[in-house]
Amino acid sequence: MPETRIVILDALTYAGNLTTLSEDLADPRVRFYPGKIQDATVVEGILKAEGVTHLVNFAAESHNDRAMMEAGSFIQTDVYGVYVLLEACRKFKLSRFLHVSTDEVYGSIDQGDFSESSPIEPNTPYSASKAGGELQIRAAIKAHGIPAVVTRGGNTYGPYHFPEKLIPFFITRLIDGKRVPVYGDGSQVREWIHCEDHAGGILHALLHGKDGETYNVGDRNERRNMEVVKILLEETGRDESFIKAIPDPRRGAHDKRYSMTTEKLNALGWSPQKPFESSLRETVAWYKERQDWWRPLVATDDYRSFVEAFYGPSLGEDL
Numbered sequence: 001m002p003e004t005r006i007v008i009l010d011a012l013t014y015a016g017n018l019t020t021l022s023e024d025l026a027d028p029r030v031r032f033y034p035g036k037i038q039d040a041t042v043v044e045g046i047l048k049a050e051g052v053t054h055l056v057n058f059a060a061e062s063h064n065d066r067a068m069m070e071a072g073s074f075i076q077t078d079v080y081g082v083y084v085l086l087e088a089c090r091k092f093k094l095s096r097f098l099h100v101s102t103d104e105v106y107g108s109i110d111q112g113d114f115s116e117s118s119p120i121e122p123n124t125p126y127s128a129s130k131a132g133g134e135l136q137i138r139a140a141i142k143a144h145g146i147p148a149v150v151t152r153g154g155n156t157y158g159p160y161h162f163p164e165k166l167i168p169f170f171i172t173r174l175i176d177g178k179r180v181p182v183y184g185d186g187s188q189v190r191e192w193i194h195c196e197d198h199a200g201g202i203l204h205a206l207l208h209g210k211d212g213e214t215y216n217v218g219d220r221n222e223r224r225n226m227e228v229v230k231i232l233l234e235e236t237g238r239d240e241s242f243i244k245a246i247p248d249p250r251r252g253a254h255d256k257r258y259s260m261t262t263e264k265l266n267a268l269g270w271s272p273q274k275p276f277e278s279s280l281r282e283t284v285a286w287y288k289e290r291q292d293w294w295r296p297l298v299a300t301d302d303y304r305s306f307v308e309a310f311y312g313p314s315l316g317e318d319l
């Protein structure tokens with residue numbers, strides 16, 4: 001869509017990084033504003049000045065382990081921020097609001113799959129905040145007729161991911177010769193989807209989804225955490241002595257398994273394209289190649305103090 005313009009609002013929190021956008025920002029059709037989605041004046045000012053028609057909300061506090069330590073900022077962004085965006089959509093009569101949510105809102109499932117009509121039963125402070133945002137949307141659809149669509153994505157991997165989520169956290173530590181903290185026996189099952197497939201699913205739902213509907217965006221690609229870790233060890237040339245089994249700091253909140261059907265979005269003509277194992281190996285190669293991108297991120301005081309506060313007692317000298 002060559003005539004489409006993109007306007008980005010991002011608070012540039014510890015997880016936000018303008019370097020990631022440098023190529024995109026060189027395109028005259030892309031404009032960037034720093035700011036928070038909770039700031040109604042900023043949000044409404046941008047919608048008005050730029051004549052926005054479609055709003056896609058990726059912004060979130062998104063790291064489960066950080067939410068175990070402090071969940072207030074999650075509620076500010078993931079619940080109140082969504083409310084502000086919805087109010088702005090209402091005021092400016094936008095054509096579509098797409099909200100990027102997560103399969104974690106369903107909670108854990110031992111067998112079978114969640115579908116879009118499964119109940120929402122979040123178990124972690126992060127997933128509860130994302131579920132809170134979704135409930136604001138449900139109410140805005142019912143009460144105000146907001147033309148909203150929700151996507152629930154699976155665990156996402158790929159380049160440019162802040163090195164705190166399992167895959168980039170582990171890759172960067174293994175490159176540096178540090179042990180990786182695996183919760184319990186690593187038997188938790190996650191469905192992994194490459195960021196390009198996740199983004200493609202979101203775009204497909206934006207363009208072809210129906211108002212008021214929710215769409216799962218997944219790759220039907222279940223892996224135990226330990227299977228993923230073993231591929232990362234292989235690709236970084238490390239052996240199993242680099243695994244440090246630690247007690248699960250999320251206690252009863254750590255979901256055992258995520259799994260969801262994607263037929264609803266598949267029926268609209270979308271399907272993921274990236275094979276898991278080779279794409280994961282490519283991701284490791286990207287992190288080896290782009291140390292200029294992630295080294296400054298892991299050198300900040302915020303990053304060091306998070307790793308120390310959350311994993312320090314278990315990782316000891318490997319911090």
Ligand SMILES: NC(=O)c1ccc[n+]([C@@H]2O[C@H](COP(=O)([O-])OP(=O)(O)OC[C@H]3O[C@@H](n4cnc5c(N)ncnc54)[C@H](O)[C@@H]3O)[C@@H](O)[C@H]2O)c1
Nearest residue numbers: 010011012013015016036037058059060062102153155156
């Ligand atoms: N990473 C995953 O595995 C995954 C899976 C499913 C869904 N999601 C969802 O996808 C979205 C993006 O995930 P991610 O892993 O890239 O997250 P991330 O934490 O790496 O990045 C979040 C981005 O949002 C920005 N941001 C945070 N608070 C903000 C605020 N108040 N106002 C404006 N901008 C703000 C940050 O600066 C950053 O650029 C999130 O909504 C997340 O819930 C992620």
